[in-house]
Structure formats: structure tokens, C-alpha cells
Amino acid sequence: MRHDISPLAARIALDIIGRIEGGRLHGGDALRETALAETHQVSRSPIREALRALTAAKLTRHHANRGTVIADSIKPEALKRARQRFMRSDDDEPYRRIAADHLAGTLPTECTEAEISRRYKLGRAKTRHIMARIAQEGWIERRPGYGWAFQPVLTTPQAFSSSYRFRLALEPAGLLQPTFKIDEQAFARFRAAQQALVDGRIYTMSSVELFRLGSAFHEMLAKCSGNPFFFDALQRINRLRRLIEYRAMVDTAHFIEQAREHLKIMDLIESGDMDAAAAFLARHLETARGVKLEVLTSGKGRTDSATVHVHF
Amino acid sequence: MRHDISPLAARIALDIIGRIEGGRLHGGDALRETALAETHQVSRSPIREALRALTAAKLTRHHANRGTVIADSIKPEALKRARQRFMRSDDDEPYRRIAADHLAGTLPTECTEAEISRRYKLGRAKTRHIMARIAQEGWIERRPGYGWAFQPVLTTPQAFSSSYRFRLALEPAGLLQPTFKIDEQAFARFRAAQQALVDGRIYTMSSVELFRLGSAFHEMLAKCSGNPFFFDALQRINRLRRLIEYRAMVDTAHFIEQAREHLKIMDLIESGDMDAAAAFLARHLETARGVKLEVLTSGKGRTDSATVHVHF
DNA sequence: GATTGCATTTTGGACGACAAAAATGCAATA
DNA sequence: TATTGCATTTTTGTCGTCCAAAATGCAATC
Numbered sequence: 001m002r003h004d005i006s007p008l009a010a011r012i013a014l015d016i017i018g019r020i021e022g023g024r025l026h027g028g029d030a031l032r033e034t035a036l037a038e039t040h041q042v043s044r045s046p047i048r049e050a051l052r053a054l055t056a057a058k059l060t061r062h063h064a065n066r067g068t069v070i071a072d073s074i075k076p077e078a079l080k081r082a083r084q085r086f087m088r089s090d091d092d093e094p095y096r097r098i099a100a101d102h103l104a105g106t107l108p109t110e111c112t113e114a115e116i117s118r119r120y121k122l123g124r125a126k127t128r129h130i131m132a133r134i135a136q137e138g139w140i141e142r143r144p145g146y147g148w149a150f151q152p153v154l155t156t157p158q159a160f161s162s163s164y165r166f167r168l169a170l171e172p173a174g175l176l177q178p179t180f181k182i183d184e185q186a187f188a189r190f191r192a193a194q195q196a197l198v199d200g201r202i203y204t205m206s207s208v209e210l211f212r213l214g215s216a217f218h219e220m221l222a223k224c225s226g227n228p229f230f231f232d233a234l235q236r237i238n239r240l241r242r243l244i245e246y247r248a249m250v251d252t253a254h255f256i257e258q259a260r261e262h263l264k265i266m267d268l269i270e271s272g273d274m275d276a277a278a279a280f281l282a283r284h285l286e287t288a289r290g291v292k293l294e295v296l297t298s299g300k301g302r303t304d305s306a307t308v309h310v311h312f
Numbered sequence: 313m314r315h316d317i318s319p320l321a322a323r324i325a326l327d328i329i330g331r332i333e334g335g336r337l338h339g340g341d342a343l344r345e346t347a348l349a350e351t352h353q354v355s356r357s358p359i360r361e362a363l364r365a366l367t368a369a370k371l372t373r374h375h376a377n378r379g380t381v382i383a384d385s386i387k388p389e390a391l392k393r394a395r396q397r398f399m400r401s402d403d404d405e406p407y408r409r410i411a412a413d414h415l416a417g418t419l420p421t422e423c424t425e426a427e428i429s430r431r432y433k434l435g436r437a438k439t440r441h442i443m444a445r446i447a448q449e450g451w452i453e454r455r456p457g458y459g460w461a462f463q464p465v466l467t468t469p470q471a472f473s474s475s476y477r478f479r480l481a482l483e484p485a486g487l488l489q490p491t492f493k494i495d496e497q498a499f500a501r502f503r504a505a506q507q508a509l510v511d512g513r514i515y516t517m518s519s520v521e522l523f524r525l526g527s528a529f530h531e532m533l534a535k536c537s538g539n540p541f542f543f544d545a546l547q548r549i550n551r552l553r554r555l556i557e558y559r560a561m562v563d564t565a566h567f568i569e570q571a572r573e574h575l576k577i578m579d580l581i582e583s584g585d586m587d588a589a590a591a592f593l594a595r596h597l598e599t600a601r602g603v604k605l606e607v608l609t610s611g612k613g614r615t616d617s618a619t620v621h622v623h624f
Numbered sequence: 625g626a627t628t629g630c631a632t633t634t635t636g637g638a639c640g641a642c643a644a645a646a647a648t649g650c651a652a653t654a
Numbered sequence: 655t656a657t658t659g660c661a662t663t664t665t666t667g668t669c670g671t672c673c674a675a676a677a678t679g680c681a682a683t684c
Contacts, residue, residue: 006674006675006676007675008456008457008675008676009675011456032626032627032628033627033628034626034627034628040456041455041456041457042456042457042676042677043457043676043677043678044628044676044677044678045675045676045677045678046457046675046676046677048628048629049675049676064628064629064683065627065628065629065682065683065684066627066628066683066684067627067628112664112665112666113665113666114664114665114666123638123639124638124639124640124666125637125638125639126638128666132444136448138540138544143353144320144323144352144353144354145320145353145354145355145358145645145646145647145665146645146646146647146664146665146666147665159540162491162538162539162540162541163541165489165490165539165541166539166541166542166545168485169481169482169485169486169542170481170482173480173481173485174481177477178477179474226474227474227477227478228450228471228474229474229475229477229478229549230478230481232450233478233545237541318644318645318646319645320645320646321645344656344657344658345657345658346656346657346658354646354647355646355647355648356646356647356648356658357645357646357647357648358645358646358647360658360659361645361646376653376658376659377652377653377654377657377658377659378653378654378657378658379654379657379658424634424635424636425635425636426634426635426636435668435669436636436668436669436670437667437668437669438667438668440636440637457635457675457676457677458634458635458636458675458676458677459635
């Protein structure tokens with residue numbers, strides 16, 4: 001039975017599932033609609049929908065006129081299953097197909113919106129939305145009159161180096177901002193994750209997950225800078241990198257080394273020596289640029305279009 | 313008689329007017345449709361429309377089956393009038409009203425799309441478009457569920473400083489990029505413009521024009537870096553600054569000094585001493601931040617909402 | 625009295641129809 | 655033959671309608 005649940009309700013349900021997994025909610029705890037609506041900044045409608053869905057998934061129990069409580073003795077598998085069900089990434093699935101096709105070179109460099117609409121069987125509204133998003137990310141441009149022109153993303157060594165030179169100017173400077181402030185919780189989370197990587201968990205992770213973890217670390221640092229412009233700029237460039245950089249991810253040894261360096265950066269920051277941290281971060285980025293550039297230009301790595309499709 | 317001319321045709325007409333003003337087109341010169349279509353990368357349709365409009369404005373003469381030529385002895389006033397007519401900023405006119413109202417504080421911090429639509433008498437499509445643009449610029453955010461939440465733009469001293477600290481990390485680094493290359497023509501143009509400013513033309517320019525000239529100079533430098541990411545990031549932040557920074561523009565003396573510094577930066581770059589140029593640019597930005605921050609926080613400057621409206 | 629249940633209102637996304645803008649192809653003309 | 659004139663086709667912007675989703679207000683229940 002397929003539950004039709006609204007996107008917002010799904011997000012709320014996932015949040016509650018996360019709290020159960022994190023041990024912040026236990027069997028028998030009451031889930032008050034008003035309180036949840038307050039914390040999520042929404043009305044009670046999507047909250048009620050989420051709770052109904054969770055109850056249907058047996059993660060919660062509902063008593064008429066008395067509210068909803070967390071079910072007792074929830075099995076981990078049940079949580080996983082529920083999470084799967086509520087994760088609906090179908091929204092940007094066409095976006096990913098377009099990205100994959102563009103990278104694989106099966107899309108003409110110039111095309112009209114209507115062509116995209118026909119090719120991917122998309123409604124016009126959705127097509128417009130996706131094109132706008134791609135344009136914002138910078139790898140497509142409007143032409144005068146009709147149509148769009150795809151831009152070379154980071155596929156050329158030139159553009160790829162440019163992105164790293166930009167980060168090199170940005171990220172170390174972020175550490176040196178007078179408004180920089182450590183986010184204790186985030187540091188703890190990332191320390192654990194990077195340590196797990198070093199300890200061998202790297203072999204159980206997909207390249208997509210590895211990339212996410214790495215870029216999330218750098219974005220976390222940018223956020224700590226206390227200057228939203230640094231964070232925004234990095235986030236924007238990472239959205240682009242996400243499209244292609246896993247191609248350059250072949251060497252697990254390099255990944256472990258990278259995780260070690262991330263740990264070292266956090267050490268330096270916590271020791272208060274921001275200059276050293278910034279310098280080390282700069283070296284970290286510079287070597288990453290060198291390594292990945294070599295992989296890309298040498299033609300190694302996962303460049304076959306089949307893999308592109310699979311990994312998106 | 314109101315000419316209904318398409319946006320693209322208007323742009324083309326303005327371009328031709330510019331060429332006449334710049335002395336690159338003279339009375340009797342033929343305007344070939346095919347050639348214009350080629351250079352503008354469009355079809356002949358908008359070209360024909362532009363030529364028809366120009367002919368209606370008596371700037372060109374049209375002979376059946378023989379094409380269009382520039383009219384003889386065009387008066388400067390006629391050019392100005394035509395330019396005015398084809399400048400149809402009606403596209404982002406509502407955007408500007410929203411910006412002005414937000415800065416003036418007459419908009420609630422939280423509002424729905426429908427409210428905006430009603431308040432500014434906009435169709436839903438246009439409203440959506442404008443909201444998306446504002447969201448991209450970063451001074452409004454979607455709330456979960458319905459509606460939008462306006463963010464403080466650069467009005468707080470905190471955010472204002474952040475923007476300058478970001479540029480401080482960005483722009484000097486742009487000069488030091490290995491791909492940096494002087495754009496001779498652009499340098500010549502800006503040198504002339506800045507010199508004119510120093511020589512007193514500053515008194516004939518509005519604060520909006522002054523701001524445009526200044527930010528265009530910095531963007532030109534970023535473009536010379538050869539790294540598109542530097543240019544994009546600066547352009548994005550300048551779109552924000554444009555909204556509010558003319559408020560801090562009161563002191564003409566400071567402006568002349570700024571123009572002098574711009575000239576000095578170009579001198580240093582042309583002398584090949586990029587390190588010195590970068591250092592000087594950094595100082596330039598730092599002092600600008602100090603001066604403007606003081607104006608903003610001291611409450612001087614043009615902060616009354618009437619001026620805000622007028623200047624947009 | 626706090627909380628849930630439920631009906632009603634409002635919002636915003638999706639789809640289709642229509643109109644304007646741009647592209648295209650071919651005939652007419654210098 | 656190169657260029658303009660013009661009719662046709664294609665694309666894209668905009669509007670209105672419908673519908674799901676979210677908000678709101680009030681009654682019912684513990």
C-alpha cells in the first residue's frame with residue numbers, strides 16, 4: 001500500500017524518525033501536535049498527516065482524542081523501512097538525468113526548453129523550474145531570443161582548476177574571519193564521522209556518500225566563519241562539483257589521507273591557532289586539486305557514461 | 313503613439329542607438345538585416361522590429377525592398393528621446409518597488425506570495441518570477457509550508473561588514489590568479505571614466521550612476537582574473553549592494569579619492585607588480601568599508617524612505 | 625484548560641488554452 | 655545573387671481553472 005504523503009509531512013516524519021534513532025524519543029513519549037507545530041514552524045495540518053503516516057507504519061500509536069505516542073520496542077529494521085518510504089527524492093530525478101546526459105555528451109550544446117520538455121516527458125512548469133535551477137548553478141545560459149546553451153561544467157581541466165583556486169581564496173580566509181566561532185556539536189559530529197572513515201568504514205561507503213561527507217565538512221567550516229557570504233559561495237560551488245567530481249574519486253588511500261587532514265584541521269582550530277589552520281587548509285586544498293586534476297586529465301577514473309547514470 | 317516593441321527588439325534598437333552616439337554609425341550607412349541578425353545571434357524577426365521602431369523614431373529611413381539606412385543629421389536630443397523610449401525597465405520595476413518598500417520597512421517581514429500579488433497588482437507568474445529572483449539574491453527565504461520571510465539585507469552593520477570582508481578575501485586574490493590578463497580596451501574605458509570623475513564630472517552624476525561605475529570597475533577586474541567563479545561571486549554580492557549602498561553615498565570628496573585609487577590600481581597592474589596591486593586593492597576595500605560603515609551607523613546619509621523611492 | 629477532531633478558508637502548484645515573440649522558409653525584388 | 659518582404663511554424667510568456675496542501679477557527683473531549 002502506497003501512502004500518499006505530502007512533502008512537508010514527509011520531512012516532519014523523517015525528523016521524528018531521526019529523533020527516535022538518535023535516542024531522543026523513547027517508547028511511550030507523547031507527540032503533541034501543538035508543540036511539534038511550534039518547533040517546525042508550521043500549522044498542525046502537516047503534523048497530523050505525518051503522525052497518521054507514522055502510526056500506519058507502526059512507529060507510533062494513536063488513541064482517539066488522546067493523541068499519539070511513540071510505540072514500544074521499535075525494531076531497527078522498521079525504522080529503516082519507514083525512512084526509505086518517506087524519502088522521496090523523485091523531485092529532482094529529471095534534473096539528475098539531464099545532468100548525466102549533459103556530462104555524457106548526449107545532449108546538444110544548444111537546445112530549446114520545448115525540446116527538453118519533450119525529451120524528458122516533463123510538464124512545462126517542471127521544465128521551467130529545472131532550467132531555472134540549472135541556470136542558477138551556472139552550467140546553462142539563456143541565448144538571446146530562444147533557447148539555452150549548455151556551458152562546459154567542470155569537465156575541462158581549466159574550469160576544474162578555477163574552482164579550486166576559488167576555494168583556495170575563500171576557505172582559508174573564512175577561518176580567519178573575526179566572527180569565526182566553533183560549532184561544538186558540529187565539530188563532534190564530523191570528528192566522529194572522519195574518524196570512522198580512517199578506521200575503515202570507508203570501504204562500506206559509496207563514492208557519492210564520500211563526496212557528500214567531504215563537502216559537508218568544508219561547508220561546516222564555512223558556516224563557522226559567521227559570514228554568510230562565505231558559506232553561500234562555497235555551497236554554490238559545491239553544487240557544481242557534486243555533478244562531476246566523484247569521477248575523480250578512485251583512490252581510497254587518498255580518501256583516508258583526506259579524512260586525516262580534516263581531523264588535523266579541526267585540531268588546529270580547537271587549539272586556537274587559526275593562522276596555522278588556514279595555512280594547513282590551503283595546503284589541503286592545493287594537494288586535492290593536484291591529485292584530482294591528474295586523475296581527470298589522465299583519463300582514469302569513472303568516466304564511462306554508464307557509471308554516470310548509475311551514480312546519479 | 314505608444315510603440316509596442318518586444319524586449320529583444322528594444323535591446324537591439326538601444327544597441328544601434330549606442331553605435332550612432334559612439335560615432336560608429338553615420339548618416340547613410342546601411343543596416344543590413346542579415347548582418348545584424350548574425351552579430352546579435354538572433355533571427356531577423358526582432359531585427360526587423362527594431363528597425364521599424366527606429367524608423368518610426370526618425371533615426372533611420374526605410375525604402376521598400378532596399379533596406380534601412382541611418383538618417384542624416386540626427387539631433388542629439390532625438391537620440392536621447394529615442395533611448396528613453398526604448399528603455400523599458402518595466403520588467404523589474406515591480407522588483408524595485410518591493411525592494412524599496414522592504415528597505416523602508418513598510419512590508420511585513422513575513423508574507424505570502426498571494427499578498428505580494430495583490431499588493432503590487434501582479435499576475436501570479438510574474439510574482440513567482442520576482443520572488444525567485446529575490447530568493448536567489450538572498451534577501452528572502454521560503455518558510456516551511458506557506459509564505460516567505462524577508463531577511464535583513466545589508467542594513468545591519470554586521471551584515472554590511474560581512475559583505476566587505478568577503479570582497480576583501482575575494483578581490484585581491486583575483487588579481488593574483490595565474491590566469492589574470494589585462495583587458496586593454498576595458499582598462500582604457502575605465503581609465504577615461506575615472507579620470508573624468510576626478511576632473512569634476514562627478515558633480516553631474518547621480519548617486520546611482522556613481523555606484524554603477526564603481527561596482528563595474530571592480531567587476532571588470534574580477535573578469536580579468538580569468539576565473540569565472542571570482543566574477544560570478546562578485547556580481548552576486550554587487551546585486552545586493554546595489555539595493556542599499558547608495559544610502560551611504562554622501563561625500564563627493566570620498567568619491568574623487570576612490571576614483572584616484574581606482575586609477576592607481578590600474579597603474580600598478582599595468583606595471584606588472586600584482587602583489588602591490590593586490591595589497592593596494594585590499595587597503596582600498598578596507599577603507600571603503602570603514603567610511604561607509606561609519607556613515608550607515610551614524611544615521612547620516614539618505615535613509616528617509618522618500619529618497620529610497622526616488623532613487624530606485 | 626489544554627489538546628485533539630474536524631470543517632472551512634487560503635495558498636500555491638499543475639495543467640491547458642491562448643497570445644506574443646522569435647525562428648524559419650520561400651517568394652519577390654533590387 | 656544578395657537582400658528584403660511575408661507567410662508559416664515553433665517557442666515561450668501569461669492567464670485562468672482546478673486541486674492538493676497548508677493554515678485557520680471552532681467544537682468536542684479528556
